[in-house]
Amino acid sequence: MKAVEPAIAEGTALEAVPSARGNPVIQVLRERRSALLGFFIVAFFIVLAIVGPSLAPYSWTVPSGPVYAPPSAQHLLGTDGSGVDVLSEMMYGGRTSLIVGFAAALVAMIVGGGIGLTAGYTGGGTDVGLMRLTDYFLVIPDLVLMIVIATVFGPSLSHVILVIGLLLWTTTARIVRSQVKSIRERVYVRRARSLGASHRRIVFQHILPQVAPLLIATTVLTIAYAIFDESALAFLGVGVPGVSWGTMLEHAFERTAMTEGAWWAFVPPGLAIGLVVVGCYLMGQAIEDALNPRLRVAHLSIHSWRVRPAGRVVAPAEEPGG
Amino acid sequence: MHRADYVIKRVFFALMTVFVAVTINFLLFRALPGSAVANFSRAPHASPELKATLTHEFGLDQPLWKQYVLYLNQLVFHGNMGVSFADNQPVTGELAGKLGNTIGMVTVGTVLAIVIGVITGFVSAWRRSGAVDAVSTNTAIVFYALPTQFIGMMLIFLFAKYLPTAGMRNEVNNFFSGGNTWSSITDVASHMLLPALTLALTLFGEYTLVVRSSMLETLGEDYVLTARAKGLPQRRIVISHALRNAMLPIATLVALSLGFIVAGAILVEIVFSWPGIGQAVYEAVATRDYPMLQGAFLILTLSVVFFNFIADLIYFKLDPRITE
Numbered sequence: 146m147k148a149v150e151p152a153i154a155e156g157t158a159l160e161a162v163p164s165a166r167g168n169p170v171i172q173v174l175r176e177r178r179s180a181l182l183g184f185f186i187v188a189f190f191i192v193l194a195i196v197g198p199s200l201a202p203y204s205w206t207v208p209s210g211p212v213y214a215p216p217s218a219q220h221l222l223g224t225d226g227s228g229v230d231v232l233s234e235m236m237y238g239g240r241t242s243l244i245v246g247f248a249a250a251l252v253a254m255i256v257g258g259g260i261g262l263t264a265g266y267t268g269g270g271t272d273v274g275l276m277r278l279t280d281y282f283l284v285i286p287d288l289v290l291m292i293v294i295a296t297v298f299g300p301s302l303s304h305v306i307l308v309i310g311l312l313l314w315t316t317t318a319r320i321v322r323s324q325v326k327s328i329r330e331r332v333y334v335r336r337a338r339s340l341g342a343s344h345r346r347i348v349f350q351h352i353l354p355q356v357a358p359l360l361i362a363t364t365v366l367t368i369a370y371a372i373f374d375e376s377a378l379a380f381l382g383v384g385v386p387g388v389s390w391g392t393m394l395e396h397a398f399e400r401t402a403m404t405e406g407a408w409w410a411f412v413p414p415g416l417a418i419g420l421v422v423v424g425c426y427l428m429g430q431a432i433e434d435a436l437n438p439r440l441r442v443a444h445l446s447i448h449s450w451r452v453r454p455a456g457r458v459v460a461p462a463e464e465p466g467g
Numbered sequence: 468m469h470r471a472d473y474v475i476k477r478v479f480f481a482l483m484t485v486f487v488a489v490t491i492n493f494l495l496f497r498a499l500p501g502s503a504v505a506n507f508s509r510a511p512h513a514s515p516e517l518k519a520t521l522t523h524e525f526g527l528d529q530p531l532w533k534q535y536v537l538y539l540n541q542l543v544f545h546g547n548m549g550v551s552f553a554d555n556q557p558v559t560g561e562l563a564g565k566l567g568n569t570i571g572m573v574t575v576g577t578v579l580a581i582v583i584g585v586i587t588g589f590v591s592a593w594r595r596s597g598a599v600d601a602v603s604t605n606t607a608i609v610f611y612a613l614p615t616q617f618i619g620m621m622l623i624f625l626f627a628k629y630l631p632t633a634g635m636r637n638e639v640n641n642f643f644s645g646g647n648t649w650s651s652i653t654d655v656a657s658h659m660l661l662p663a664l665t666l667a668l669t670l671f672g673e674y675t676l677v678v679r680s681s682m683l684e685t686l687g688e689d690y691v692l693t694a695r696a697k698g699l700p701q702r703r704i705v706i707s708h709a710l711r712n713a714m715l716p717i718a719t720l721v722a723l724s725l726g727f728i729v730a731g732a733i734l735v736e737i738v739f740s741w742p743g744i745g746q747a748v749y750e751a752v753a754t755r756d757y758p759m760l761q762g763a764f765l766i767l768t769l770s771v772v773f774f775n776f777i778a779d780l781i782y783f784k785l786d787p788r789i790t791e
Contacts, residue, residue: 296760369612380737381737394617403623411620
């Protein structure tokens with residue numbers, strides 16, 4: 146795997162800066178091989194999630210063989226602890242995991258983007274208030290709060306999506322806010338304002354298009370955290386009802402697949418989650434790098450550290466010049 | 468801004484965060500529609516006397532705002548978080564022992580992760596763009612991307628024959644206060660090895676990446692060029708000039724992540740039945756033991772706030788420009 150360009154390569158930083166014309170996201174994908182790799186991984190799983198369930202050789206709920214049958218011609222990935230075909234479960238479970246990942250990331254994008262845009266554009270008291278709120282949310286251990294909320298409200302697809310999305314918006318909000326603050330003071334925005342453009346026009350015509358690529362990069366990374374969080378919630382038994390990669394891991398654990406030697410019951414879902422996360426990470430990181438070479442400097446980047454629920458890192462509450 | 472002002476501001480922020488967390492905790496379990504199940508006196512199998520005591524202590528027959536005042540009062544002045552639905556024991560006492568177990572395992576795991584991360588990140592940066600760098604960076608990313616519970620399950624699959632994968636469950640809650648005989652130490656160590664290793668494997672990836680990019684940054688600084696111009700040996704330049712300065716962001720990173728590691732260790736504890744806070748959360752979820760869940764959430768939030776506060780102070784100490 147050819148991943149992660151050396152962060153120091155000064156020349157590439159300049160090359161990768163998007164030109165004024167053309168969609169920068171597409172340009173990044175064209176220029177960086179790691180981004181392309183990430184794109185293909187994610188695209189593969191999206192296609193699998195769409196067509197997979199109709200291609201699945203067996204039912205993903207009804208047993209179709211003996212318990213923990215090893216991989217064979219009939220069951221390419223063997224069967225799980227209740228005799229269900231693992232390949233079919235993988236194909237169907239991917240749909241659930243990706244739906245949760247994308248939908249939760251979308252929720253986080255809307256909430257975080259909205260709060261960041263409002264705070265950055267309005268400034269003053271609103272800005273201070275919203276950023277204080279964001280600071281509090283950053284400090285609360287989100288995995289634990291997710292577990293608590295999911296337990297209190299009961300597990301369902303929409304609950305899981307909302308719980309994850311409503312706790313992952315903080316980074317997006319902070320990044321968007323600082324970007325909006327600097328764009329707001331640019332000459333063309335000031336000119337538009339002095340020409341009498343309405344707030345709505347300035348925000349949607351002049352600021353949002355500039356923030357959009359960064360927002361997309363952040364959201365792509367958020368998908369990775371959301372899929373992680375889904376599998377964690379599933380592992381605690383408060384995830385989405387039905388089959389997902391997370392529940393497959395949980396079932397394998399509950400039925401002691403590890404000590405039974407049935408690696409095929411937990412390696413496929415574990416690796417699939419890992420692959421999607423790597424894919425999102427490579428893509429998001431490349432877009433972010435290309436858009437803002439300054440973020441390559443380690444301590445300025447918020448994202449490169451923040452992937453997994455265990456050991457999730459937040460930026461210092463008071464960033465200089467943030 | 469003055470130094471003292473900064474510290475006061477951070478203390479104030481930490482206290483406010485604790486207050487917000489306590490309030491969220493109260494509201495989540497008591498005020499949200501449909502979640503009235505959390506009423507402390509509904510503990511199954513509780514004697515009428517216990518129910519009466521709880522109702523009185525927490526004012527469960529009073530209006531909501533009064534319950535809130537009483538909840539704060541009990542929490543702050545008596546450390547009282549109610550009784551567990553599961554065994555009618557006070558939540559605070561049970562969680563204190565479990566917190567000790569969690570912190571022990573997390574400390575070992577984090578130290579291991581730092582050692583692996585710093586070494587691999589350092590070697591990557593030193594031999595950048597070479598084969599060693601590619602292997603080390605890509606390994607870091609792979610471990611970074613795998614779910615914690617999956618890494619734990621893989622370790623059980625690989626090492627179940629040689630090492631205990633569970634079994635601390637029935638031990639004395641807080642083994643640190645237990646007997647210090649050699650056998651109990653080796654017992655604890657052998658039980659702790661796999662969970663701590665799992666935690667280390669899930670964490671070291673981010674340390675590797677951060678150490679590497681931080682090293683690359685300092686290697687490009689003028690003072691490194693100066694050191695080279697002075698004719699210092701390569702080893703000295705890399706270790707005393709580049710690595711030393713690269714450690715600054717790493718120290719902050721570690722402190723910042725500590726609180727979240729304590730919270731994130733939930734998955735590790737479940738996989739290995741480690742009797743810590745995470746295991747308590749898991750059991751509380753399974754048995755709908757709301758007071759326990761509420762207490763664990765509060766303790767985990769407090770630990771994040773505490774470590775964040777420490778990180779703020781370290782950050783300030785290392786980089787006083789932050790107050791400007």
